[in-house]
Amino acid sequence: MINEHYKAMLSEKSVIRQIAETASARRAEIGAENVFDFSLGNPNVPCAPAFTDAMVDLYETRDPYELHGYSPSVGLVEFRAAVADSLNRRFGMDYTENHVFPTSGATAAIAHAVRAVTKPGDEVLTFAPYFPEYRPYIEGSGAKLTVVPAAADGAQIDFDAAERMLTDRVAAVLINTPNNPAGVVYTARTMGRLADLMARKAAQYGHDIFLISDEPYREIVFDGADQLFPAKYYDNTLTCYSFSKSLSLPGERIGYVAVNPRATDADLMVPVFAQISRTIGHNCPSSSIQLAVARVVDETSDLSVYERNMNLIYDALVELGFEVERPGGTFYIFPRTPTEDALEFCTQAMEYDLFLVPSDSFGVGGHMRLSYCMETEQLERAIGRLKVFMHERYG
Numbered sequence: 001m002i003n004e005h006y007k008a009m010l011s012e013k014s015v016i017r018q019i020a021e022t023a024s025a026r027r028a029e030i031g032a033e034n035v036f037d038f039s040l041g042n043p044n045v046p047c048a049p050a051f052t053d054a055m056v057d058l059y060e061t062r063d064p065y066e067l068h069g070y071s072p073s074v075g076l077v078e079f080r081a082a083v084a085d086s087l088n089r090r091f092g093m094d095y096t097e098n099h100v101f102p103t104s105g106a107t108a109a110i111a112h113a114v115r116a117v118t119k120p121g122d123e124v125l126t127f128a129p130y131f132p133e134y135r136p137y138i139e140g141s142g143a144k145l146t147v148v149p150a151a152a153d154g155a156q157i158d159f160d161a162a163e164r165m166l167t168d169r170v171a172a173v174l175i176n177t178p179n180n181p182a183g184v185v186y187t188a189r190t191m192g193r194l195a196d197l198m199a200r201k202a203a204q205y206g207h208d209i210f211l212i213s214d215e216p217y218r219e220i221v222f223d224g225a226d227q228l229f230p231a232k233y234y235d236n237t238l239t240c241y242s243f244s245k246s247l248s249l250p251g252e253r254i255g256y257v258a259v260n261p262r263a264t265d266a267d268l269m270v271p272v273f274a275q276i277s278r279t280i281g282h283n284c285p286s287s288s289i290q291l292a293v294a295r296v297v298d299e300t301s302d303l304s305v306y307e308r309n310m311n312l313i314y315d316a317l318v319e320l321g322f323e324v325e326r327p328g329g330t331f332y333i334f335p336r337t338p339t340e341d342a343l344e345f346c347t348q349a350m351e352y353d354l355f356l357v358p359s360d361s362f363g364v365g366g367h368m369r370l371s372y373c374m375e376t377e378q379l380e381r382a383i384g385r386l387k388v389f390m391h392e393r394y395g
C-alpha cells in the first residue's frame, strides 16, 4: 500500500507551484506576453558566462573518466577548498575544505543541517514570514517546525516572542536573510541580538542551539549594501547556500553547507553529513558541476535587473496606495493586500491574468508575494495591468 503520510502531503501541495501551473496553462491559451506571472522565484537572467566557459574547458581538457566519475561521498576537494577560500576571503573566516559539504541546492543543505543537529521531536524555530518548504524539509526529519509570529511593529524579529518560544526543546534556529518572501535583510543589530539570545538560552539549558542560516539570496542585496554573514556572529552556525540564484543555476542543483570551524564537533560534521546522505538517498552534485562551480565561486550572473525591477514595482505599489516595505534584497516584495483575505484578492487578480501568491502559506495573513524576476519590459506591462485591476476593482 502507498505510504499514507506522503499521500496526505498531496493535498498540501505547494500553493506557489499550483499558481505557477495555472499561469503556465494560461500562457498556452493566450500567449506568454499576456500573462503576468509573479509566482515563482525562478531566475530570469542567464548563468554567468564564466560558468559556461568553465564547463566547455572541462569537457575539452579533463579526462572523461575523472569528469564523469563518482564524487567522493563528502564531495570533491576542489569544490570544498574553493568555497572555503572564498568565504575566508570575503568574510574573514577560517574554513578549510573539511568544513564544506556540497549539496543538491539549499534544499538538501537544510535537510542535512537539520538532521545533523536535531533528533526526532526536537523543535526548529523560525520566523514568519518564512519559506513554506521549510515545513517538509524539517518535518521529514522528525523534528518540529515552530514559527515565531511576524513582529507587528515592523521590527525584523519579535524578540519578546522569540524569548518565550526559544524553549529547552529548541535544538536549532533557522533564519533566512535576505528573506523570501519579504526581501528583508537583517541588520547587524538584529543579528547581534539574535546571537546573544541564542547564546544565553544555550547556556541556561545546558545544550547547544545551532543556527541554520539559509542564504540562497546572499548575493542579491540592494543599494550597494554589504552582505552580512551570520556565521560571524555565532559559532554554532551551519551556513546553507545555493548557487541557484547567484549564478542562475537552479536546474544544476548545487549548493553547500559550511560548518563554522568553531562549532561543536565541527570536524565531525561533514563526515556526518555524508552518513545522512546515505540514509536519505542524496548524492553530491555531479562531479562536472562541482568542478565548474569551483572555478567561479566568486562570480555572479548579472543580477542588476532585480534591483531595477524592485525599484519599479516598489514605486508602482506605493503610488497605488499599497502598504509595503522596500526590500533590501532578493527578487520578492511583500505588500499588504487591500482585503484582509489575501486569497480573495489574489483570486480577483487572476481574472486580470495577474498571478500573485497569497501570504497565508508564508505564515502571515493579509499580504501577497510578488516575484519580480522577469524582463523589465514585461514587468512594466504587468504594472500597467495591475493599475487597471486596482482602478476597476478598488478605484
Ligand code: PLP
Binding pocket: 041, 104, 105, 106, 107, 108, 131, 176, 180, 214, 216, 242, 243, 244, 250, 255
Ligand atoms: N530557501 C529559500 C528561502 C528559497 O527561496 C529556496 C528556493 O527558492 C530554497 C531555500 C531552495 O533553494 P534550492 O532551489 O537551491 O534548493
